[in-house]
Amino acid sequence: xxxxxxxxxxxxxxxxxxxxxxxxxxxxxxxxxxxxxxxxxxxxxxxxxxxxxxxxxxxxxxxxxxxxxxxxxxxxxxxxxxxxxxxxxxxxxxxxxxxxxxxxxxxxxxxxxxxxxxxxxxxxxxxxxxxxxxxxxxxxxxxxxxxxxxxxxxxxxxxxxxxxxxxxx
Amino acid sequence: xxxxxxxxxxxxxxxxxxxxxxxxxxxxxxxxxxxxxxxxxxxxxxxxxxxxxxxxxxxxxxxxxxxxxxxxxxxxxxxxxxxxxxxxxxxxxxxxxxxxxxxxxxxxxxxxxxxxxxxxxxxxxxxxxxxxxxxxxxxxxxxxxxxxxxxxxxxxxxxxxxxxxxxxxxxxxxxxxxxxxxxxxxxxxxxxxxxxxxxxxxxxxxxxxxxxxxxxxxxxxxxxxxxxxxxxxxxxxxxxxxxxxxxxxxxxxxxxxxxxxxxxxxxxxxxxxxxxxxxxxxxxxxxxx
Numbered sequence: 001x002x003x004x005x006x007x008x009x010x011x012x013x014x015x016x017x018x019x020x021x022x023x024x025x026x027x028x029x030x031x032x033x034x035x036x037x038x039x040x041x042x043x044x045x046x047x048x049x050x051x052x053x054x055x056x057x058x059x060x061x062x063x064x065x066x067x068x069x070x071x072x073x074x075x076x077x078x079x080x081x082x083x084x085x086x087x088x089x090x091x092x093x094x095x096x097x098x099x100x101x102x103x104x105x106x107x108x109x110x111x112x113x114x115x116x117x118x119x120x121x122x123x124x125x126x127x128x129x130x131x132x133x134x135x136x137x138x139x140x141x142x143x144x145x146x147x148x149x150x151x152x153x154x155x156x157x158x159x160x161x162x163x164x165x166x167x168x169x
Numbered sequence: 170x171x172x173x174x175x176x177x178x179x180x181x182x183x184x185x186x187x188x189x190x191x192x193x194x195x196x197x198x199x200x201x202x203x204x205x206x207x208x209x210x211x212x213x214x215x216x217x218x219x220x221x222x223x224x225x226x227x228x229x230x231x232x233x234x235x236x237x238x239x240x241x242x243x244x245x246x247x248x249x250x251x252x253x254x255x256x257x258x259x260x261x262x263x264x265x266x267x268x269x270x271x272x273x274x275x276x277x278x279x280x281x282x283x284x285x286x287x288x289x290x291x292x293x294x295x296x297x298x299x300x301x302x303x304x305x306x307x308x309x310x311x312x313x314x315x316x317x318x319x320x321x322x323x324x325x326x327x328x329x330x331x332x333x334x335x336x337x338x339x340x341x342x343x344x345x346x347x348x349x350x351x352x353x354x355x356x357x358x359x360x361x362x363x364x365x366x367x368x369x370x371x372x373x374x375x376x377x378x379x380x381x382x383x384x385x386x387x388x389x390x391x392x393x394x395x396x397x398x399x400x401x402x403x404x405x406x407x408x409x410x411x412x413x414x415x416x417x418x419x420x421x422x423x424x425x426x427x428x429x430x431x432x433x434x435x436x437x438x439x440x441x442x443x444x445x446x447x448x449x450x451x452x453x454x455x456x457x458x
Contacts, residue, residue, distance in 0.1 A: 025356070065336075073305075095340025108338045122280035129276060130288075131350075137342040145347040148336070149392060152356030156368040158206040168355050169211045169218045 020091065021057070023068045025151050031056050031083050032064055036070050057085040065139060066148055067094030095138060203372045205365060214321040223349035225299040228265030230258035235267045255292055270296045276349060287335040288346050288445050294328040295350050328352075393437055 021034035033054055041050035057072050058079050064070060069092040072085045072149075092098070097106040105112040112132065119125075142149055150166035211218045233241055237255045244255050257265045270293065277292040301321040302309040311317055332354055336343040347354055361367075406421045407430065412423050 088231050093340075095336055095338065095343065097338070105271045119280040122282050125278045125280055125283070127275040128278060130342060130345050132339070132341060134361070135345060138340045138344065141344040143349055143353065146344060147353065148356045150356060152302045152358035153365060154358050155362060157372060158208050165353070166355060169208070 017074050018088070019072055021055075021072045023064055023066055023070055023071055023094075024054075024065045025149050027151065028056060028080075028082060030060075030062065031058050032066075032070075032087065033057075034070065034085065034087070036072070056082040057087045058083050061089045064090055065094060065105075068092065069094075084154045093138070098153065203376060205369050205372065206363075207363060207368070207390070209452050213317055213325070214305055216300060219298060219302070219325045220353040221295070221299060221302070222353065222357060223299075225266070225296070225303045226269050228257050228269065230256060232257045232265065232268050234260050234264050235271055266296070266300050273350075277346070287331050288342060291328055291335065291346060292350060292405065294324045294331070295352065298324050298328065397434065397437055400430055400437070404430050404434070 019036050021036045024035060026033040026034040034057045036053045036055065038051045038053055039048040055072070057070075058075070064087055068090050070090050071088040073088045075084060075086050077124050078084055098104070099106050099111070102111075107115050147166045152166055152168060155164060155167040155169055216224070233244060233255055234257060237244060244252055253259055257268060273292050273296055274289060275289045279286045279288070283289050298321060300316060301311075301324075304426070305321075330351070332343065332346075335346065336354070343354075348353075404427065407427050410423050411421050411427070414423075
């Protein structure tokens, strides 16, 4: 058994248990498609290439949304034909960035506190009704005006028995 | 000379033509069940395609023009005939749109002098898109202008880009702005040509999946229905054991089992729906791949 083969077996045995992954929508209820970034070694070129592997992970909490970065655990047994993994916890929720060093909330490249202070210095807009702290939690527009939880596709058929709100022209 | 010795050159195209002519036509029955209805073409500027739920707000003729708004106290005291000269009624169409624009932007601005934030850009482009759409629908002459059509299309695409960025930066604000402006945000898709054959393939897959799910559901219900007589028999035997144990003055050991079987029986008699695991997963994969 060569050293490379040993490494491969070790990788299979250890690193496949817990890993970080990004969530994507899927049609299976109470599950998500998760993409895991791995390093694939090319024996001829002697260098690593990125390789994306997708799994179907079971979501017990139902809080996970598309775009989240999650911690995924491999299940000892397949839950269904497709589901082989389980979402343990959400590490970084999508659209609500937190700086890992300071633990402060961010808006694009700035801290939220700084953005708030800058806006106050310019002059508070009395007509603005949006407040980050008082706004309802993420997901209240899901299935109404936000259809990102579904997989997008081009409209290919006029159905008579169902709507296709996620389909685009 | 050499060629003659080998033999005549064969014309392969004629041979293939004969083979094709002999091919037997296969008739499928699924054409009777599935009929592909291609979606109608929708123009790129159309509200259905741009995902706008509301048209442009109607202008009130009594509104003052934007430049005369700071002097509303003085103008309101003037007689009605004079006041009319400062209103939107005696102005261009743009004056009315500007008032609507200012009203909507004042709801969205992060601060008083904001012109660069994502909500501002989205709201501004939305009003411009709706204004152009209103012109295209009510005044068809404007459709002849290619510039207008292109600007509308480009604005729709830019707005989608800004919405995508806002979603990534602040999801709560993104949802709030969708609600305020009345826009639907659809997920991205792979741009593929809509073809008859590929669409029928997907429809056949969908039908097969649905038939499979239906049969699985029926079979599961049948199996669960068969559990009922067995559980009833189990309950009677457990009750007998309980009676026997009480007759010999031994503490009852089957109380938990009786309760569990009773619960299972009740659930089965109420009826439970089978879970569909793969409703249209396969078909959606086919479309996007």
